[in-house]
Amino acid sequence: MSEVVATNQTIMVVGGGISGLTAALEAAECGKQVILVEKAPSVGGRVSQLYKYFPKLCFPTCGLEIQYRRLKANKNLRVMTLAEVTAIEGEAGAYTVTVQQHPRYVNENCTACGECEKAVESEFADEFNYGMKPRKGAYLASNMAYPQRYVIDPRMIGSDDAEKAKAACKYDAIDLDMQPQQQQLTVGSVIWATGWKPYDAAKIQPYGYDRHANVVTNVEFERMLDPFGPTGGQIQRPSDGQPAKNIAFIQCAGSRDHNHLKHCSRICCMASLKQTTYVREQFGDDAQSTIYYIDIRAIDRIDDFYQKVQADPNVTFVKSKVANIMENQANGNLVLHGVNTEGYHRYANEHDLVVLATGMESTVPAGVFPEGTAIDEHNFLDNSSASGIFGAGCSAEALDVNRAAQSATAAALRAIQVVNRVAGTEG
């Protein structure tokens, strides 16, 4: 790893998803020195795994391409991948951040030619596809991966396969002796933007995510639509690969629930509305989508997207918290039981596939931040405390992409205020 230069006028951004990218770029384009630290082998985060954005039904990679080009063009910005922040000490204007660098086993010589991938046989569950398909032990995280550099899965180290990968590389890019490294960096301010993870659906026992093959989460459903994803873009049942045309979307699966996440995850209503359009697009008049919901929170001017979906006769809305899901053993279909609270009607509805609109769980870690950093009961960073550490995006609140971009841009200014103060004092 080459030397990273940082001073107490440097801004560190932790997390390279849409929020972290935005915060880092906006600050760097104001002329500030920025270090972006990302845990995964490439930046892009969770949005890069989405098929489309609501409400425009446009593609996340379109915006990411612009962000990556801004990254490539900006000399003020340094990106560290496979790097994790394990501790932050100090105070605004003078933080010492401990960064754990995991080995990629591939150096900057890599041309992304793909020969190592062809050479190896070992396969592992593909994180980019939520484990729905395997990937090789030498891999590029996705078509859009930035940096565009291969990774050797650490589980392959020591195996013959790893040697095969090394032998296949003509450019001396594979270094199987790379070691983890730890370094301490001095920075003036930290923007924490590590985003969210889907709530563990298996914890919602009555829905049987761990028992029923045809119960999937909404993030897994997104992967199904990607032509390069696990099903080649086909909406199908995991149990038998049959097209899934009659789909139930269950809202607030793990959100707004005392037993799970108390908060509303904000994006899930719009996400399910969006996903009904995928079903419609793929199956036309044969598509049947049913949304089981408490409230449809298609907030502000994007309410018109809800109105458009409501107008689709093949989309049904049932105001109900689904009580449980049983499997019809004969055909693998799922039977949803509950009460439609509008008129109090009991139902037992059968569907091909169930998509759980699982909630957004904060990934703000314990034990990393200095004393005085406030974290609320939902595990979001509380930005009202006076410090030089700012939560951005879904580290601060359950947000959709445009609000995350807004939050990240605001965080960039707060960080700049801190480093400008330092610059002022240091003259």
Add this chain to the structure above:
Amino acid sequence: MAENKIGAYVCQGCGIGDRLDTAQLANVAKRDGKAALVHEHPFLCNAEGVALIQNDIDNEGVNKVVIAACSRRAKTDAFSFEGVSITRANLREGVIWVRPDSDEARETTQEMADDYVRMACAEIKYMKQPELSGEQGLNRRIAVVGGGVSGLTAAVEAARAGYQVDLIEKSGQLGGVVAQLYKRVPAKNGLQGPVDTDIEALIREADGSSQITIHLNTTITQTDGAPGRFTIEMARESGTSETIEVGALVQATGFNRYDISKLPELGGGKSSDVVDQLGYEALLKAADGGAIKRPSDGREVKSVVFVQCAGQRSSEPGHLPYCSGHCCATSIKQAMISKQSGADATVMFTDLRTPGASGEDFYRAGQEAGVTFTKGKCSTVDTGSDLTVNFKDLILDEETSAQADLVVLATGMVPNSGPDPYLQSNLEQAQKDNNEERVAELEAQVANAPVSILNLSYRQGSDLPHLRHGFTDSHFICFPYETRRTGIYAAGPLRRPMDIAQAQEDATGAALKAIQACENAAIGRAAHPRSGDLSFPSFRMEGCTQCKRCTVECPFGAINEDEKGYPKYNESRCRRCGTCMGACPVRVISFENYSVETIGQQVKAVDMPDEFDEKPRLLVLACENDAYPALDMAGMNRAEISPWARIIPVRCLGSVNTIWITDALNSGYDGVILLGCQKGDNYQCHFVKGSEMAHYRMSKIDDTLSQLNLEKERVQTYEVSITDVQRIPQIINDMDKLIGEIGQSPFKF
């Protein structure tokens, strides 16, 4: 300016050397490309290869570098050299990865590569290093228009970062709508009730800051200039005026109240006991924690019903079609205060919208405070001494009613964004399209067009362009701050409906963008999406016919006209898309590194086989933002692309000048494909109107084709996405097939 010296570097790595005759490529660069220095290298992007190039730059006088290797999107760290022009011939993703490795394909694959080397050399010959125009100026002063909570926040946050601020407020006091509130919804998560607005503290900070100049009772009579050098003329109520110079603006002019008298069925305007949320806030403020008095008779209010979505989320004429976002939480807040004052409070809703952690916490706080939540749709309110709210109870599925002393209508926010500069031209377009719904909507807007707020002296109108429903335009998912007027950023509910917490976050973000605009203007750097680009358009005055197309078609209103009718570019407003270059019928507009020549010469550099070779040529002009990356990914996935295609990336389809198409057809190309981004309301074009302009211009190309006696299918324009990794090769291959059917162009020599 030193003499042109082209260095061409042919990489043999990643299979290029195995699949292609690189010695021939080097020869092509030398012979056809007129490269002074040519090197082949087994692994050009490694330290040694990079050092080779750097050495030629440092010691051999190479100032134009052609890298024939991988895509311009790959290995950008390695191939970044200061002070020289660089171009890339895409031999990896663009050639060997999209062609089969077979003996029979070898010849045509080599021809493809030869052409890309020729094209790169032709392009670089006409590329210059951008030099600053001299228009730059550093002005770290920001004007914030609007003194409500958004504007105050933008001002205070910019000042805290060390910038000077002029805060311009139309009325005699700061604080806007928030100053009228009794309490606010908390911004923090956690179970708690309504909290103080703290607007006084914000006003105090702005007032006390030596960096903020407050202009009360002041409106803007003219805004002129560009980022880094805006001049704002202000008029005070007293009749005096003042001119200030700023680097950037934040427009935080908030929203207007929806007129409740438009809702007579709900009692709006018929009874003084039917109020909107701001009206009720005034009663709560007057009560100050004590009994709430009814406006009609002063009697203590014992029951309040809040009717959500009053006149909004509705397609009824005169209603607002959207949701205003904040009103559910606002009603919960007011209901909680009512409960504390001893009144029963019922919130009648269809969807209770309190998203996020803070929203849901506040909803629960309301439930715990004993607020009644009724899922119901209110149809009418009967007015009289007591109010009767008639509604359909959606849970019991029956029509019923409730009595109340007071009814609060949760009406929507009407953006105070000023008039849409494109209202008239949009209306004309909608009339042409026979889109009745849109015509009606636009006609209503024309009839009610407000007075200008910014009074921009721009060729394209006085205020920020709108998108829908009067909210200002932006790429509102990925790039919420990008308005269509560089250096002027909208913050708060003129952008979309929002609550206080979001408006403050928004204002902070907008302040950052304003700061960024000041800093970039000082060094001539472009704003998003071509961040950092130093090139800018200029024109050859002697050729200009003053036709005004460039000034009309610029998506960002960057170009004014001078007294003589010549374009005036205002470099720092420019986003460098080249839509002006595409518009110019006499082709006098160019950038130093991107011009009619840099593309046109590539088109001409392609070796054109004669008709007996039966090797057609397809010109593909691909948007560099979406189509070109998709083509790269097609290569990564080894999709096959017709060997006849010659692909040229363009900044935006809007920059495509029809001369390239005409020249291509005249010189024997058999087909031309234009690949741009989605246009229309849900546009994905990063330059907003670029793709739309290109489609419009191409719709006129049929005349050219019929003059040349060519089939019109030979030129096709597509809207594609970055994810069309499979579709784009298909489009190209289909054109190949089509040429097979209709035959080659007769214009081969």
